[in-house]
Amino acid sequence: MAFETILAETRGPVGLITLNRPKALNALSKQLIAELAEALTGFENDDAIGCIVITGSERAFAAGADIKEMKDKSFVEAFSQNFIGLNDWERVTLCRKPVIAAVAGYALGGGCELAMMCDFILAGDNARFGQPEITIGTIPGSGGTQRLTRFVGKSKAMEMCLTGRQMDAAEAERAGLVSRIIPVADLLEEALKVATQIATLSRPVVLMAKEAVNRAYETTLAEGVKFERRLFHSSFALEDQKEGMNAFAEKRPPNFKHR
Numbered sequence: 287m288a289f290e291t292i293l294a295e296t297r298g299p300v301g302l303i304t305l306n307r308p309k310a311l312n313a314l315s316k317q318l319i320a321e322l323a324e325a326l327t328g329f330e331n332d333d334a335i336g337c338i339v340i341t342g343s344e345r346a347f348a349a350g351a352d353i354k355e356m357k358d359k360s361f362v363e364a365f366s367q368n369f370i371g372l373n374d375w376e377r378v379t380l381c382r383k384p385v386i387a388a389v390a391g392y393a394l395g396g397g398c399e400l401a402m403m404c405d406f407i408l409a410g411d412n413a414r415f416g417q418p419e420i421t422i423g424t425i426p427g428s429g430g431t432q433r434l435t436r437f438v439g440k441s442k443a444m445e446m447c448l449t450g451r452q453m454d455a456a457e458a459e460r461a462g463l464v465s466r467i468i469p470v471a472d473l474l475e476e477a478l479k480v481a482t483q484i485a486t487l488s489r490p491v492v493l494m495a496k497e498a499v500n501r502a503y504e505t506t507l508a509e510g511v512k513f514e515r516r517l518f519h520s521s522f523a524l525e526d527q528k529e530g531m532n533a534f535a536e537k538r539p540p541n542f543k544h545r
């Protein structure tokens with residue numbers, strides 16, 4: 287897939303998307319978001335791909351929506367175009383395959399929001415997360431006030447959204463925003479390793495696990511547990527469940543059919 291603002295390539299069973307506007311610290315222009323959505327759709331439709339990684343450069347995952355592009359927008363344009371809420375922006379949240387954010391450097395504004403839309407974040411040790419919109423006269427527009435609050439709690443999210451203060455990688459890990467910190471030089475390699483590991487598991491079971499975890503954010507505990515139980519039961523209809531458990535009993539690695 288050939289794009290101008292991102293790179294999209296396959297690494298074995300992994301779809302790798304690299305945000306690639308280095309001069310603008312990967313500011314998320316309309317074109318970049320459209321290309322990202324197209325690349326995600328391509329990987330979603332490609333049966334050979336079992337997991338997707340989104341990354342940026344060592345200096346910036348993304349420094350936010352493109353301020354120069356949006357600064358002169360009128361209220362009427364923003365409102366009637368449903369600016370930011372357009373399908374392309376939310377494409378990553380609609381992916382059924384797992385999407386890992388490998389974040390080095392700045393993940394600010396829309397960059398932080400994009401990372402939070404992914405299934406989990408692996409952070410380089412130089413990563414910085416923030417919602418600085420308040421300092422340029424606006425507020426987060428792609429879920430920042432909602433996802434950050436759910437992920438790190440009200441106090442920290444409120445402080446960050448009210449002041450624009452950035453979190454470094456250590457604070458982000460303590461707060462539960464990122465799953466792990468990795469030396470930045472090893473970040474991509476580690477993200478690809480984890481993604482490859484996921485891609486070799488049973489695809490339908492991976493999709494079930496992702497759906498079940500995500501349900502925790504959308505429903506009550508009792509309903510979520512019931513949803514999980516139904517998916518758990520249905521996994522017993524899969525040949526891959528038989529293969530996985532037989533392989534364990536026979537002390538051999540599983541060879542999943544559906545991946």
Ligand code: HXC
Pocket residue numbers: 309310311313314349350351352353354370392394395396397399418419422425426427428
């Ligand atoms: C457009 C951007 C940009 C952005 C950086 N650049 N961030 N261009 N939109 N969000 C450009 C700069 O203009 C500059 O271009 C080049 O990238 C390098 O940036 P510098 O500022 O010179 O680098 P540095 O001094 O190292 O500072 C890095 C930085 C700073 C702290 C990340 O760039 C910064 O504060 N950026 C804006 C962060 C921000 O406010 N993000 C939120 C955006 S609002 P030139 O041409 O001068 O070299 C948002 C709303 C989301 O995201 C709504 C829903 C998606």
